[in-house]
Amino acid sequence: MASRPRSRRLRRTLLTALVIASVAVPTAGAARPAAVPAPAPPVLGPLAPVTDGTLDARYAATRDAVLAAERTAADYGDRRRAAALHAMAGRGRHFLAFDGRDGGRSVEVVGDLARADRIVVLVPGSDTAxxxxxxxxxxxxxxxxxxxxxxVLAWLGYPTPATASAAALTPGRAEDAAPGLRDFMAELRSARPAARLTLLCHSYGSVVCAKAAPGLPVAGIVLYGSPGTGAGSVADLRTTATVWAGRGRSDWIAHVPHLRLPLPSGELGFGTDPLTPEFGARVFDAGDGGHSDYLVPGSVPLANLARIAEGREPADA
Known part of the structure; x- marks a missing residue:
């Protein structure tokens, strides 16, 4: 019986922290310096048709945009940013899209997009720059x-929130990001109509995917390390995709209260835990790791995420 009062105290403590963050962090965030400037990228045409020639041309255009952003960052005096961009422009790296402005957006391609019949889009969570x-x-x-x-397409299509910020506790960033993700997935489906498409959504990225989910042309939506989605159940996502959920046994996000509280400017929290029976997702074994361990080589969650993307059943715990 003693554990129940402790659980209630923990819940109240975390809720208090969430409310304090929702009030205090926007004020602190206003004092942050402006993002490093970058030139406007070139306007790119439709992705389809996907051939070696069209992809090479697109990769060359985005590489030029990355190099232009690198020069601007160097002139601005931000050596760390310039070094990161220099690495992005390196040999063997390919981007479908790049925009260095306002913190930066990109879609990196790993693998042969023209020939792959299993395509995964990774949607990241907080603190992904x-x-x-x-x-x-x-x-x-x-x-x-x-x-x-x-x-695998690493889709960084929105300004991810900082973990210790009010933006990470509210759906605003996800609501803003969802239209871009929907448009990208529609373009990808048009370009590769026969490929199996799967969305892998980590942490706050699962909120983005939930907001974008209705009608998405994908076989699967995978929520891992999720704080909740803002939806009460899979049915609320209005998707024909199979929805999966997993969480590492050492992931701190399991301790975040699954609440949704109204605020004057929106709401706080993301509601139902995607791993619960009432949410209705198919639950897969995500191993013993923590919040950043899902895609570690050789890990249980990586193996199961790959199996789901291939249309196979994940391995049991």
């Missing part, structure tokens, strides 16, 4: 697991 090595490494690890028939 342009040039993130962890985000790219996860995409590379997953593509290696999928093999030559698989391609």
């Amino acid at each position: 342009l040039g993130s090595e962890r985000f790219r490494n996860g995409a590379v690890a997953l593509q290696h697991r999928l093999g030559e028939r698989g391609a």
Whole structure:
């Protein structure tokens, strides 16, 4: 019986922290310096048709845009940003889209998009910045697991919130990001109509995917390390895709209260835990790791995410 009062106290403590963050963090965030400037990228045509020639031309155009942003960052005096962009422009890296302005957006391709019949789109969560090595490494690890028939697209299509911020506790960023993700997935489906498309949505990215879910032309939507989606159930997502959910046994996000509270300017929290029976997702084993361990080479969650993307059943715990 003693554990129940402790659980209630923890819940109240976390709720208090959420409310404090929702009030205090916007004030602190206003003092942050402006994003490093970057030139406007070239206007790109439709993705279809996907051939070696059209992809090479697109990759060349986006590489030029990355290099232009690198020069601007260097002139601005931000050496760290310039170094990250220099790495992005490196040999063997390919981008379907790039925009260095306002913090930066990009879609990196890992694998052979023209020939892959299994295509995964990774949607990241909080604290994922342009040039993130962890985000790219996860995409590379997953593509290696999928093999030559698989391609992974690392979609950084929105300004991800900082973990310790009010933006990470409210759906505003996700609501703003969802139309761009819907448009991208529609373009991808048009370009590769026969390929199996799967969305893998990490942490706050699962909120983005939930907002974009209605009518998406994908076979699967996978929510992992999710704080909730803002939806009460899979039915609320209005999708024909199979919805999966998984969480590592050491993931701190399990302790976040699954609440939705109205605020004067919106709401706080994301409601139902996607792993619960009432949500209705298919639950897969995500191993013993923590919040950043889902795409670690050789891990249980990486193997199961790859199996789901291939249309196979994940392995049992």
